Amino acid sequence: MDSTIYALVGAGFLLAALLPSLTRNLPVSLPLAFLGLGLVLFWLPLSLPVPDVDRDRRWIEHIAEITVILSLAGVGLSLNRRPGLHRWGSTWRLLAVAMPLTIVGVAAVGLWAGLGTASALLLGAVLAPTDPVLASDVQVDGPDGGSEDEVRFALTSEAGLNDALAFPFVWLAILVADHGLDPREWLVEWLVVEVLWKIGAGLIVGLIVGRAFGWLAFRVPHRRIRLAEQSDGFVILAATFLAYGIAELAHAYGFLAVFVAALTHRRHETDAEYHVELVAFGEQIERLLIVLVLVMLGGLIANGALAPLTFVDVLLVLALLLVVRPGAALLALLGGRTRRSERFVIAVFGVRGVGSIYYLAFGLGAASFADSDRLWAIVLLSITMSVVVFGLLATPTLAWLEALDVRRGRNRALGGRPQM
Numbered sequence: 573m574d575s576t577i578y579a580l581v582g583a584g585f586l587l588a589a590l591l592p593s594l595t596r597n598l599p600v601s602l603p604l605a606f607l608g609l610g611l612v613l614f615w616l617p618l619s620l621p622v623p624d625v626d627r628d629r630r631w632i633e634h635i636a637e638i639t640v641i642l643s644l645a646g647v648g649l650s651l652n653r654r655p656g657l658h659r660w661g662s663t664w665r666l667l668a669v670a671m672p673l674t675i676v677g678v679a680a681v682g683l684w685a686g687l688g689t690a691s692a693l694l695l696g697a698v699l700a701p702t703d704p705v706l707a708s709d710v711q712v713d714g715p716d717g718g719s720e721d722e723v724r725f726a727l728t729s730e731a732g733l734n735d736a737l738a739f740p741f742v743w744l745a746i747l748v749a750d751h752g753l754d755p756r757e758w759l760v761e762w763l764v765v766e767v768l769w770k771i772g773a774g775l776i777v778g779l780i781v782g783r784a785f786g787w788l789a790f791r792v793p794h795r796r797i798r799l800a801e802q803s804d805g806f807v808i809l810a811a812t813f814l815a816y817g818i819a820e821l822a823h824a825y826g827f828l829a830v831f832v833a834a835l836t837h838r839r840h841e842t843d844a845e846y847h848v849e850l851v852a853f854g855e856q857i858e859r860l861l862i863v864l865v866l867v868m869l870g871g872l873i874a875n876g877a878l879a880p881l882t883f884v885d886v887l888l889v890l891a892l893l894l895v896v897r898p899g900a901a902l903l904a905l906l907g908g909r910t911r912r913s914e915r916f917v918i919a920v921f922g923v924r925g926v927g928s929i930y931y932l933a934f935g936l937g938a939a940s941f942a943d944s945d946r947l948w949a950i951v952l953l954s955i956t957m958s959v960v961v962f963g964l965l966a967t968p969t970l971a972w973l974e975a976l977d978v979r980r981g982r983n984r985a986l987g988g989r990p991q992m
Contacts, residue, residue, distance in 0.1 A: 576618055577620065588860060592859075614874035625877055625948045636865065639705055640927050641830045642857055647831065647834070649847055650713075662726040667730065667734055667737060669903065673903065674922075678692075678696035679692045685885060687946075688942045694935050701734040702731045703735075703926060710724060711724055722914050736827035739827065740766045743762065774819050777833075781815040782835065786841075808834075812854075815833040869955065878952060880943075914973070929955070
């Protein structure tokens with residue numbers, strides 16, 4: 573490896589350590605900073621190895637895969653709210669209503685933009701899930717973060733689950749690409765295998781692994797092998813990769829198993845400092861991978877990955893970010909426990925990110941889709957716009973929500989009417 577690359581890697585990791593504290597009160601997110609760094613590095617005449625979406629699809633897929641599963645583990649361990657039908661009401665609404673509507677909406681716009689049916693369906697499945705990796709600025713603060721406001725909780729729990737629940741629709745696109753539109757060729761297989769079995773088995777594997785690690789951490793009789801006594805962050809890596817590997821061996825959805833395992837493990841001794849240590853260690857590993865992914869994204873853009881875009885494709889991305897996702901989420905949250913201002917923020921902050929990169933790379937490797945370069949360009953533009961727009965808006969928007977909460981508290985104290 574060239575010495576320049578070693579120096580740049582070291583500088584990148586130093587920035588990863590410093591930027592979170594330096595940008596804490598600024599409208600600049602860590603993903604936005606490293607996306608800009610990637611663009612600059614690959615535009616400079618440094619002779620860096622430039623990534624390519626076709627040549628490097630497999631390793632792009634695996635880097636995104638590892639990043640997502642570590643992020644899902646951290647999300648599951650960070651949620652303080654016990655799962656329940658009412659307590660997670662906003663989450664279930666977003667998953668059951670907003671996500672399918674987003675898939676249908678993006679696919680419909682993709683068909684209007686001239687994509688084939690399978691490609692449009694793949695695009696809808698790829699861009700429907702929100703991201704647990706790049707949306708950290710609008711997610712819960714962690715196991716020691718105290719109470720969870722509805723906005724942060726809804727966005728965090730939605731991202732934790734919809735990265736797994738998008739997979740049946742990715743497989744639906746793959747089956748349509750392989751067998752055509754006649755449902756007699758694929759419907760039974762899709763419902764039985766891709767929906768019922770893989771979701772059910774993923775849930776079961778996650779529950780078993782989560783409970784096993786909870787027992788090993790707090791209940792195993794021998795204190796010397798009790799994980800909570802070791803205070804070793806590597807436990808989060810062990811649980812994550814075991815849950816993912818076992819689920820994939822069982823032909824289940826590994827993303828779902830990882831999130832459920834982490835969420836189940838979190839229910840054991842919920843106040844233990846041990847959970848904080850696991851999340852802190854996981855976040856450090858995840859941050860290193862985020863640096864790699866975002867610099868790679870900058871390299872892909874600098875290498876012309878956005879070149880196949882047409883004006884219609886840009887309109888498609890704008891429709892996703894400004895119309896389809898916000899409209900679907902607002903509709904899903906009507907009548908729920910959220911206030912109008914909270915519904916607006918939840919609906920708008922549906923960040924696209926590393927999960928979309930993984931799903932697209934996986935889908936394109938599993939079947940032949942027309943316009944693959946165009947699909948890459950649309951997805952990468954969606955991620956870039958999410959990182960830029962939401963990276964700039966996250967801090968002031970959350971500050972606005974906090975100011976509204978303060979005003980509501982004052983109004984209630986004075987006996988006035990709360991503001992929405």
